[in-house]
Amino acid sequence: MKRYSFALIISLVISCFISYADDCLPDRQAGKQLSMPTVDWEGAKSQWKGFDRYDFVFFPEEQKVGLPGRSADGGGLSARIVVPKVALPGNPWVWRARFPDWHTEMDSILLSEGFYIAYINTNNQYGSPAAVDSWNQFYEYLVNQHQLSRKVALEGVSRGGLFIYNWAKQNPEKVSCIYAEAPVCDFKSWPGRFGKGQGSAADWERLKQEYGFASDEEALNYANNPMDNLEQLALAKVPVMHMIGLKDEVVPPKENTFLLIDRYVKLGGPATIIPCTRGEQKLFGHHFPIETPELGAQFILQHTELPAKVLDATQYHRLRSGLKNSQIKFEREKKGRVAFLGGSITYNGGWRDSICNYLQTRFPDTDFEFIAAGIPSMGTTPAAFRLERDVLANGPVDLLFEEAAVNDASNGRSDEEQVRAMEGIVRHLKKSNPAIDLVIMHFVDPDKMETYRQGEVPKVIQNHEKVAAHYGISTINLAKEVTDRIDAGEFSWEEDFKNLHPSPFGQQVYYRSMKQLLDRAWSGFVAEDDKLTSYSMPDPIDSDNYGNxxxxxxxxxxxxxxxxxxxxxxxxxxxxxxxxxxxxxxxxxxxxxxxxxxxxxxxxxxxxxxxxxxxxxxxxxxxxxxxxxxxxxxxxxxxxxxxxxxxxxxxxxxxxxxxxxxxxxxxxxxxxxxxxxxxxxxxxx
Missing domain, CATH: 2.60.120.260 (Galactose-binding domain-like)
Known part of the structure; x- marks a missing residue:
C-alpha cells in the first residue's frame, strides 16, 4: 500500500492532464458531431488567428543540450499547439515542419474545420536522425497524452521537406497525407549547392555537423535524402501534393520536387504537383503566393479518415445512488481520503494518477490522502481479506474505486465466490463508513470483447453488477465502452489500446470515461443544508459473504x-x-x-x-x-x-x-x- 502526497502525484502525472467534453452534441453551426476534445494543454495560452494557442517546452527522453531551438537551459524543445473551437471526431491534426507562420491561410481553414495544428522546433537539425527521434517522441506525446489522431497530415515548407519526408518514410502507417511547398528533397541541392541552386554555405556546414558527416564526400554519398527509399511510403499509398514555383532558384524543382515525384509515381505512389505562377515571385522565385490555399486544405480533408461515430461515454455509466457524499466532504470539510483497490491495472500508473490529479484540480483547497491499494494478480477475494490492512488502516475512506473484473475471470474464481467477495468488500467498507461513495469499474480484455460481440454480457460483469445494483453503487463498464469504440472505428486494439494492461493511450480512454462520470455525479452545487447521508445496508445477497x-x-x-x-x-x-x-x-x-x-x-x-x-x-x-x-x-x-x-x-x-x-x-x-x-x-x- 502506498500513500501519495499531492506533490508526488503532480510529478507522476504532469503529462496526463487530459479530458473529454461532457457530451457529444451536434455542432449547431457546422452540423458536425463533436469529438471529445483534449483540454488542459500545457504552457502559455495566447490567440492565433482567433484560436487558442499553447506554447510549451517539450522534453524528449534523449536530451542533447545546446541544440538550436531548445529552451535556454538546454532542457527541451519549444513547441506549440493551436486548438480548434470544435474538434472533428477522432481529433485529426496537421503537423507543420519549420516556418509555422508562413502561408497560414490553409491552416486557418483546417482549424475552422476542426483540425489541430502542431509544431515542434527542430529547425536547424535539417531532418536528421536526431530530429526524427524528437519527432517520434512528440508524436507519441500528442497521440497518447492528448488523444490526437493516430494518423497525421504533414506540412513542410522549404527545408521542412527534409523533416516531413524523413519522418514519413520511417512512419508511413502514421501519415494520412503529405503537403509541401517548395520542399527540399535533396540536401545536395540545398543547402549543399552541388546543383544549380543558390544553396547556403552556413547551413551546409551546420547540416554536416548535425548529421555527423566528416566531409563533403561523406555527405554526398548519403543515401537517405527525402527522394531516396520511397518504397514503403508508396506501398502505403500516402497521397502527396507539392506546391512549387517554376522559377525557384533556391530550391530548384528540377533537382527536388520533379525528381522525388517522378520516383514516387513510378513506385505507385499517388502524387500531385501544383505550379504557382501568378503574383510576385520573391527571393529568387522561392517565395511565391499560394494561389489556391483551399485546394491544399481540401487535399488534407479528403485524405483524413474520420471515425463514423464518436460514442457518448454516459451510456456505459450507472450512477445509481450517486456520489454526493464525497462531493460534500471534499467541498465542505476540505479533507478527503480516496482509495484505489484492484489488480495490476490499478497498481500500474496511468488512469489512477490522472484521477488523483483531476480530484486535486477540481477541489484545489482540499487536503487529499490517496491510497494506492492495487496489487498485481489480485481480484475480489484477496481484496476482501486485505481490505483492513491495505485500505482502512488509517481510518474510513470517503471515495473508493474498485476494479476486479479482469482478474476475477482470469483467476478462475467461481460465480459464487465473485459475488461473495465483491459483496464482502462493499459491506466491510459501508460498516467502516456508511456514507462512503463507491465506483466499481469493469476493465476490458480480449475475452470480454469477444463475449460482447456475441451479444452476451461477460459473467463476471453480471456478478459484479448484481452486487452494485443491490447496494446502489455506481459502475463504469469500460469493457463494453472500449469494445464499442473499437468497433465504431475510433481506435484499434492492436495499434492503440494494445493490451489488457493498457498503453498510455488506453489509460487515457479509461480516465476520460471516469472523469465524465465524476463530472456528471458532481454537476450540482453543495447547498448549505446538504448533509452527508448514510446509505442503507440491505440484507446480504449471500449470507456467507466476506464482509468481515x-x-x-x-x-x-x-x-x-x-x-x-x-x-x-x-x-x-x-x-x-x-x-x-x-x-x-x-x-x-x-x-x-x-x-x-x-x-x-x-x-x-x-x-x-x-x-x-x-x-x-x-x-x-x-x-x-x-x-x-x-x-x-x-x-x-x-x-x-x-x-x-x-x-x-x-x-x-x-x-x-x-x-x-x-x-x-x-x-x-x-x-x-x-x-x-x-x-x-x-x-x-
Whole structure:
C-alpha cells in the first residue's frame, strides 16, 4: 500500500492532464458531431488567428543540450499547439515542419474545420536522425497524452521537406497525407549547392555537423535524402501534393520536387504537383503566393479518415445512488481520503494518477490522502481479506474505486465466490463508513470483447453488477465502452489500446470515461443544508459473504512437524517474486510433512501462499471433517513465486474452528517440488 502526497502525484502525472467534453452534441453551426476534445494543454495560452494557442517546452527522453531551438537551459524543445473551437471526431491534426507562420491561410481553414495544428522546433537539425527521434517522441506525446489522431497530415515548407519526408518514410502507417511547398528533397541541392541552386554555405556546414558527416564526400554519398527509399511510403499509398514555383532558384524543382515525384509515381505512389505562377515571385522565385490555399486544405480533408461515430461515454455509466457524499466532504470539510483497490491495472500508473490529479484540480483547497491499494494478480477475494490492512488502516475512506473484473475471470474464481467477495468488500467498507461513495469499474480484455460481440454480457460483469445494483453503487463498464469504440472505428486494439494492461493511450480512454462520470455525479452545487447521508445496508445477497474478512500473519508458534517459520523468506531458484511475498515471514514446508494447525473463528478460512515453480499439493481439513486435496501450482507458477489466495472453506458455522494442513507426497507434474509457503491465513468472522 502506498500513500501519495499531492506533490508526488503532480510529478507522476504532469503529462496526463487530459479530458473529454461532457457530451457529444451536434455542432449547431457546422452540423458536425463533436469529438471529445483534449483540454488542459500545457504552457502559455495566447490567440492565433482567433484560436487558442499553447506554447510549451517539450522534453524528449534523449536530451542533447545546446541544440538550436531548445529552451535556454538546454532542457527541451519549444513547441506549440493551436486548438480548434470544435474538434472533428477522432481529433485529426496537421503537423507543420519549420516556418509555422508562413502561408497560414490553409491552416486557418483546417482549424475552422476542426483540425489541430502542431509544431515542434527542430529547425536547424535539417531532418536528421536526431530530429526524427524528437519527432517520434512528440508524436507519441500528442497521440497518447492528448488523444490526437493516430494518423497525421504533414506540412513542410522549404527545408521542412527534409523533416516531413524523413519522418514519413520511417512512419508511413502514421501519415494520412503529405503537403509541401517548395520542399527540399535533396540536401545536395540545398543547402549543399552541388546543383544549380543558390544553396547556403552556413547551413551546409551546420547540416554536416548535425548529421555527423566528416566531409563533403561523406555527405554526398548519403543515401537517405527525402527522394531516396520511397518504397514503403508508396506501398502505403500516402497521397502527396507539392506546391512549387517554376522559377525557384533556391530550391530548384528540377533537382527536388520533379525528381522525388517522378520516383514516387513510378513506385505507385499517388502524387500531385501544383505550379504557382501568378503574383510576385520573391527571393529568387522561392517565395511565391499560394494561389489556391483551399485546394491544399481540401487535399488534407479528403485524405483524413474520420471515425463514423464518436460514442457518448454516459451510456456505459450507472450512477445509481450517486456520489454526493464525497462531493460534500471534499467541498465542505476540505479533507478527503480516496482509495484505489484492484489488480495490476490499478497498481500500474496511468488512469489512477490522472484521477488523483483531476480530484486535486477540481477541489484545489482540499487536503487529499490517496491510497494506492492495487496489487498485481489480485481480484475480489484477496481484496476482501486485505481490505483492513491495505485500505482502512488509517481510518474510513470517503471515495473508493474498485476494479476486479479482469482478474476475477482470469483467476478462475467461481460465480459464487465473485459475488461473495465483491459483496464482502462493499459491506466491510459501508460498516467502516456508511456514507462512503463507491465506483466499481469493469476493465476490458480480449475475452470480454469477444463475449460482447456475441451479444452476451461477460459473467463476471453480471456478478459484479448484481452486487452494485443491490447496494446502489455506481459502475463504469469500460469493457463494453472500449469494445464499442473499437468497433465504431475510433481506435484499434492492436495499434492503440494494445493490451489488457493498457498503453498510455488506453489509460487515457479509461480516465476520460471516469472523469465524465465524476463530472456528471458532481454537476450540482453543495447547498448549505446538504448533509452527508448514510446509505442503507440491505440484507446480504449471500449470507456467507466476506464482509468481515481479515488477514492473519503467520507466527513462529505455529510451527509443526516439518513446518518451519522463516523470518525473512526468499527463493533460492532466482525466480521472480512479488512485493510483500519476499523477505517477509513465511511458514514453510518443502516436503511431505506432519500437520500444521491454526485455530480461527468465522464462516470462511483460507491461506495466502507464494506459489512458485516448486509449489506442491496440500491436504487439509476443517475440524473433524474429511481430508481434501489442493494443488498449489498455478499456470503462472513456473516463472514466478506468485501470491495466491486459496479459500479452503466457507459456509461454516460461526464460532471456533481448527484448520489442519499437511503437505502431500503427490504433486503437479509441472512442479519441481512439494513446497507450501504460507504468508497469511485469512478468515471472515
Amino acid at each position: 474478512g481479515k488477514l492473519v500473519a503467520v507466527e513462529k508458534k505455529q510451527e509443526g512437524k516439518g513446518w518451519l517459520f522463516v523470518p525473512s523468506w526468499k527463493p533460492k531458484d532466482n525466480k521472480g517474486t512479488r512485493a510483500n511475498y519476499v523477505n517477509v515471514p513465511m511458514l514453510v514446508c518443502e516436503k511431505p510433512s506432519g500437520i500444521l494447525k491454526w485455530n480461527f473463528e468465522g464462516n470462511t478460512v483460507g491461506i495466502a501462499v507464494a506459489a512458485g515453480p516448486d509449489a506442491g499439493t496440500i491436504e487439509y481439513r476443517i475440524d473433524g471433517g474429511s481430508w481434501q486435496q489442493l494443488d498449489l501450482f498455478t499456470r503462472w507458477s513456473a516463472h514466478l513465486h506468485l501470491p495466491w489466495y486459496y479459500t479452503l472453506a466457507t459456509g461454516l458455522d460461526d464460532g471456533k474452528h481448527v484448520l489442519r494442513i499437511r503437505v502431500s507426497a503427490e504433486k503437479n507434474k509441472q512442479s519441481t517440488g512439494n513446497a507450501c509457503r504460507i504468508r497469511y491465513f485469512y478468515c471472515s468472522d
